[in-house]
Amino acid sequence: MAAARWINDEYARLVRRHDGRFLAYGALPLPHVDASLTEIDRIVDEFGFVGVSLPALLPGGTSLADRRFDPVWAALDEHSAIVNLHATGSGAMSRLLVDHGLVWVNGAPVEDAICVLHLLKADIPRRFPRVRFHVAHLAGDLPFLAQRLEDNFEDWGAFPESPLTALRRMWFDAANFHEPSLAMTVETLGEQQIMAGSDHPYFQGEKYVRAFDYIRTSRLSPTEIDAVLTGNANDLYRVVTKD
Numbered sequence: 001m002a003a004a005r006w007i008n009d010e011y012a013r014l015v016r017r018h019d020g021r022f023l024a025y026g027a028l029p030l031p032h033v034d035a036s037l038t039e040i041d042r043i044v045d046e047f048g049f050v051g052v053s054l055p056a057l058l059p060g061g062t063s064l065a066d067r068r069f070d071p072v073w074a075a076l077d078e079h080s081a082i083v084n085l086h087a088t089g090s091g092a093m094s095r096l097l098v099d100h101g102l103v104w105v106n107g108a109p110v111e112d113a114i115c116v117l118h119l120l121k122a123d124i125p126r127r128f129p130r131v132r133f134h135v136a137h138l139a140g141d142l143p144f145l146a147q148r149l150e151d152n153f154e155d156w157g158a159f160p161e162s163p164l165t166a167l168r169r170m171w172f173d174a175a176n177f178h179e180p181s182l183a184m185t186v187e188t189l190g191e192q193q194i195m196a197g198s199d200h201p202y203f204q205g206e207k208y209v210r211a212f213d214y215i216r217t218s219r220l221s222p223t224e225i226d227a228v229l230t231g232n233a234n235d236l237y238r239v240v241t242k243d
């Protein structure tokens with residue numbers, strides 16, 4: 001609890017120091033439910049944070065979709081919070097990834113996708129409809145697997161609702177950097193659901209610039225490019241832009 005409070009205090013200080021420049025996601029001391037509920041009220045009501053950033057997996061591999069966390073989801077829903085989901089670097093708790101040096105090579109997008117699939121299986125997006133999800137790295141391989149997910153829903157009841165419909169209500173950052181992947185995701189999930197992302201501090205220098213240039217030079221239309229670079233974030237965060 002102390003670590004989460006310290007992080008949130010620092011974020012609040014930075015937002016105040018640079019008034020009008022930044023919005024913040026708070027940290028929660030999960031898996032501690034009661035402490036997380038207290039922190040949600042503090043960061044939203046006192047600090048005005050737009051939401052929280054959660055790890056794709058919790059200690060020991062515990063899923064965010066575990067029923068014990070329903071009170072946390074209910075509180076986030078009550079506040080209409082944005083929930084950012086990002087890989088932890090644990091290689092999805094798989095020795096096949098960890099023991100072979102694939103934690104960040106493949107493990108990060110695998111974690112992103114597993115986390116979202118857990119939430120879809122548990123019907124979290126539909127049970128808590130005011131929570132807005134912001135998923136890292138174009139959600140891993142989920143856009144590529146969209147039809148496979150939908151077939152499993154239609155033919156075998158693998159999900160409680162259409163996964164493609166649920167995904168199209170989420171937002172995804174474009175920190176993938178492969179233009180064909182970006183184009184496929186826009187075509188699959190819609191240009192209004194994709195936002196630019198830098199993956200800073202993992203990428204810096206020329207690769208940091210690439211995070212935005214690859215969108216500007218993509219095959220997307222000028223309207224789609226503007227939406228991904230600025231418009232969608234303005235809509236999600238309800239930022240009023242001035243001419």
